[in-house]
Amino acid sequence: MNKTFNNKAWWMVLPVFLVVAFNALVPLMTVVNYSVQETFGNNEFFWSGTIWFQQLLDNDQIRASLGRQIIFTTVVLFIQVPLGLTIALCMPRKGPWVSVCLVLMALPLLVPWNVVGSMWNIMALPDIGLLGRTINAMGIHYNYTRDPVAAWFTVVLMDVWHWTSLVVLLCYAGLVSIPDAYYQAAKIDGARPWAVFRYIQLPKLKHVLTIAILLRFMDSFMIYTEVIVLTGGGPGSATKFLSIDLVQKALGGFDLGPAAAFSIVYFLIILLTSWLFYTLMMRNEAN
Amino acid sequence: MTLELKNVSKRVGADMHIHDTSLVFDDNSFNILLGATRAGKTTLMQLMAGIQKPTTGAIWHRGKDVTHVPVQRRNVSMVYQQFINYPMLSVFENIASPLRVTGMAESEVKSRVGRAAEILRLTPMLDRKPAELSGGQQQRTAIARAIVKDSDLIFLDEPLANLDYKLREELRDELPKLFSGRNAIVFYATTEPHEALLFGNKTLTMHQGRITQFGPTAEIYRKPNSLTSARVFSDPPINIARVTKKGKKLQLSHGNVSWPVAAGAAKLPDGDYSIGLQPHYVLPQKSSQTSGALSGRVLVTEISGSESVVHIDVGGQTWVSQSHGVHPHQVGETATFHADVSRALFFDAAGKLVS
Numbered sequence: 001m002n003k004t005f006n007n008k009a010w011w012m013v014l015p016v017f018l019v020v021a022f023n024a025l026v027p028l029m030t031v032v033n034y035s036v037q038e039t040f041g042n043n044e045f046f047w048s049g050t051i052w053f054q055q056l057l058d059n060d061q062i063r064a065s066l067g068r069q070i071i072f073t074t075v076v077l078f079i080q081v082p083l084g085l086t087i088a089l090c091m092p093r094k095g096p097w098v099s100v101c102l103v104l105m106a107l108p109l110l111v112p113w114n115v116v117g118s119m120w121n122i123m124a125l126p127d128i129g130l131l132g133r134t135i136n137a138m139g140i141h142y143n144y145t146r147d148p149v150a151a152w153f154t155v156v157l158m159d160v161w162h163w164t165s166l167v168v169l170l171c172y173a174g175l176v177s178i179p180d181a182y183y184q185a186a187k188i189d190g191a192r193p194w195a196v197f198r199y200i201q202l203p204k205l206k207h208v209l210t211i212a213i214l215l216r217f218m219d220s221f222m223i224y225t226e227v228i229v230l231t232g233g234g235p236g237s238a239t240k241f242l243s244i245d246l247v248q249k250a251l252g253g254f255d256l257g258p259a260a261a262f263s264i265v266y267f268l269i270i271l272l273t274s275w276l277f278y279t280l281m282m283r284n285e286a287n
Numbered sequence: 288m289t290l291e292l293k294n295v296s297k298r299v300g301a302d303m304h305i306h307d308t309s310l311v312f313d314d315n316s317f318n319i320l321l322g323a324t325r326a327g328k329t330t331l332m333q334l335m336a337g338i339q340k341p342t343t344g345a346i347w348h349r350g351k352d353v354t355h356v357p358v359q360r361r362n363v364s365m366v367y368q369q370f371i372n373y374p375m376l377s378v379f380e381n382i383a384s385p386l387r388v389t390g391m392a393e394s395e396v397k398s399r400v401g402r403a404a405e406i407l408r409l410t411p412m413l414d415r416k417p418a419e420l421s422g423g424q425q426q427r428t429a430i431a432r433a434i435v436k437d438s439d440l441i442f443l444d445e446p447l448a449n450l451d452y453k454l455r456e457e458l459r460d461e462l463p464k465l466f467s468g469r470n471a472i473v474f475y476a477t478t479e480p481h482e483a484l485l486f487g488n489k490t491l492t493m494h495q496g497r498i499t500q501f502g503p504t505a506e507i508y509r510k511p512n513s514l515t516s517a518r519v520f521s522d523p524p525i526n527i528a529r530v531t532k533k534g535k536k537l538q539l540s541h542g543n544v545s546w547p548v549a550a551g552a553a554k555l556p557d558g559d560y561s562i563g564l565q566p567h568y569v570l571p572q573k574s575s576q577t578s579g580a581l582s583g584r585v586l587v588t589e590i591s592g593s594e595s596v597v598h599i600d601v602g603g604q605t606w607v608s609q610s611h612g613v614h615p616h617q618v619g620e621t622a623t624f625h626a627d628v629s630r631a632l633f634f635d636a637a638g639k640l641v642s
Contacts, residue, residue: 181367184338190359190388203374 034260052261062262064237065245066269072152072241073220076159080216081209083160084167089201091172102172105165113162117229120158124230144231148238151231155239158226163219167212174208175201210281214274221270242266289313290335290440290472295344297330304330306497307344312472317463319483319504320476322493322519328476331493332442335474336363348439359388361440364433368445370425372417372432378404379413382431389436403431406465423454430458434465441466443475447482459485480522484508492519514638517563523596523607526564532557537579537628542602546579549629552642560641561634566596566609568627571616577625581606585616599624 038048056062091101111119126132126143135142144150178200186196224243227233233240233248246266250259290312297305305327312318320328333339335346337358345354353361364385372381382400391399404410407427417425426446433441443462447455463486466473477483483490483504490504492511499516500507511517517525529540532555537546570577583599583606590596595614599606599622608624616622633642 179369179371181369181371184333184358185365185367185371187338188336188358188363188365189385191384199373199375 031260031263034256035264036257038257048257052257053265055258056261056265061237062242062245065240065242068238068240069221069242072156072223073217075156076163076220077213077216079156079160080164080167081213084164084212085171085205085209087164087168088171088175089197091168093176102169105168105172108162108165109169111162113225114229116158116162117226120154120161120226121230124154146235148235151235151239155227155230158230159220159223162226163216167216170208170212170215171205174205178204206281210278213281214277217277218270218274221273289349291347292335293345293347295334295341295346297334297339298342303496305334305341308498309344310491310498310501312474314472315468315470317466317473317475317486317488319486319488319490320474320493321478321480321483321490323478326493326519327496328493329444330496332365332444332474332476336365336440336442337361362436362438363440363442364436364438365442366426366429366433366444366446368448370417370422370429370449372425372428374417377414377416378409378420378428381417381428382409382413382435385432385436399435400431403435406434407431407461423450423458426450426454426458430462430465434469437469438471441469441471441473443473445476445478448478462486463488480508480520483520490520492516494519510640511563511632512640514561514563514634517632517634521565523566523609526566526569526606528562528564528604528606529559530562531559537562539601541604542581542583544579544581544601546626546628549578549631551629552631552633555633555642559636561638563632563634564626564628564630566607568630569606569608569624570610570627571595571597571608571614571622571624572610573625576627576629579626579628580623581626582621582623585618585620585622588616588618590615597622597624 035052036048036050037045038051039045087105092098108116120131123129123131124144126136132142132144141147142150144154182200182204183196186200191199222243223241224247227239227241228244228247231239233244243266246259246262249255249262253259292308292310294307294309295305296303296307308331320331322328330339334341337346337353337356341354345352347353348361372378373384376384379400382403383396386396386399400413401410404413407430409424409427409431412420412424412428417428420428426449430443430446433443446462447458450458459482462475475486487504489502490507491501492499492507492515494515499519500512507516508520511520514527518527531538531540532548532552534557535548535553537548537552539545569581573580581599581601583601585597586600586605587598588595590613593611593613595608595610595612597608597614597616599608606624632640635641
């Protein structure tokens with residue numbers, strides 16, 4: 001049998017190939033390239049093998065940043081997901097208040113990130129800020145520029161304010177899409193509100209919640225702008241997260257090699273954790 | 288031992304979903320609610336079940352006013368058009384769910400679920416989750432939930448609408464058997480007239496929130512009390528024509544057609560009427576039954592296996608003929624059909640059946 005060869009189809013793949021190459025592969029490979037070389041300027045590079053990676057893993061400072069990052073993300077997820085779900089459950093399903101609630105919820109998401117940082121920076125100032133003064137007036141000593149606990153409290157509060165809405169909107173969309181018949185069926189069975197939540201709403205929200213957790217995990221793990229504006233990573237390095245550490249290394253020290261190795265490890269952590277999350281949550285779906 | 292609706296109506300905002308309605312349903316009866324989408328079938332069911340409260344009127348069940356008794360204390364079951372099951376629970380637990388709240392003993396639950404599963408051929412699937420079942424099995428699970436407890440009222444809201452053809456036929460055969468011999472009033476909502484004819488029993492025709500007729504199914508089909516009922520209960524749509532009766536002649540308003548008046552309508556006073564003639568009384572061949580001819584241009588022909596449906600244009604109005612056998616017609620050609628005029632239903636100007 002004669003087989004006709006027609007390779008024209010490759011031309012159709014070319015645009016996608018180019019786009020992927022330029023927006024993902026080329027930049028990534030540049031970073032990989034830096035991560036295994038040493039440079040002293042003059043555009044001269046020397047092979048350095050895995051030395052930057054070894055240094056990175058031995059670096060106490062980076063380990064501390066990673067630890068802070070994990071704690072921050074965990075805290076933020078444990079607050080935002082249940083809180084967002086609760087708010088979504090409390091929101092009205094029909095009537096004029098729906099649009100009011102949706103707009104109120106969407107507002108924090110529309111504020112530019114550095115503005116969020118400045119807003120909370122000013123608001124939490126102990127002498128002139130609304131929040132800072134109020135807390136101090138209640139007799140609690142609060143100064144986020146000096147006290148690490150206060151700084152953490154402010155950073156977490158800011159992130160909750162900024163991003164819980166995303167969880168709310170995702171969950172709300174999931175809730176609205178549950179047909180009324182489910183609630184009626186549960187009502188006929190005499191199911192209590194808790195059972196309705198446990199056996200209807202939660203399973204129906206599974207996919208939406210997975211997406212919400214993934215998005216919030218990735219975003220909070222990469223947090224930079226808001227924190228750098230609010231605390232600059234301080235006091236000391238109390239709120240110095242991975243991205244802040246990375247920027248200080250890459251731009252401040254201009255250590256291209258270590259910064260590139262750092263970027264790759266950072267990227268892999270996020271990729272692996274996201275994959276793990278997703279696989280675990282979708283585990284039952286497969287069989 | 289009945290369910291009684293006394294002047295029940297339902298208004299939502301400015302819309303009347305159900306107009307003033309009084310009805311009595313017998314115990315152990317199978318009642319079909321027939322009407323187009325948005326005719327009010329679901330609302331009427333939800334009112335009777337107690338999921339919605341009527342705006343006016345009262346609902347009595349077995350001699351007691353239950354208007355304000357919430358649905359969970361009324362002992363009802365409901366099956367929906369969508370396949371509604373608890374996604375996380377196994378088929379067994381799904382079927383058992385209505386029994387769980389009653390605090391029934393585990394052995395009794397097991398035997399009841401086992402019986403329901405057997406009737407609906409779900410026994411091999413009891414350990415599976417609803418998502419792992421086919422559409423037909425999911426709906427059978429929902430139906431099993433409805434029959435597992437001894438409900439007083441069972442509501443089936445277009446339960447077969449989302450199933451494919453074969454499964455629909457299958458369940459259609461099974462359903463009446465399932466629900467006969469239960470000490471319950473069963474309601475079955477559907478948009479399809481032939482489904483109602485298949486189930487027989489009693490039918491309630493609905494149109495725009497009003498009950499147009501309620502009675503034995505065959506009787507309503509043969510003698511609808513109004514033009515509206517006739518329209519609701521015919522598929523393909525009943526032929527409706529304006530006519531003038533003059534002595535022994537019947538002059539159609541269109542196409543210069545005139546027919547002899549059949550014996551049944553001879554006593555009617557002369558004047559204008561609307562006649563309704565089911566498509567299967569308009570046939571392609573002349574016979575001893577037919578007495579009126581009808582010529583027109585063929586618009587559409589649908590031949591499905593053993594049946595032919597032909598639409599013809601008679602002086603600007605469409606007539607539909609439905610006959611057994613394959614009767615090919617070319618679209619555009621002129622054809623003559625023969626009507627069994629004695630089967631024509633006569634309606635007065637207000638749309639009421641007069642003969």
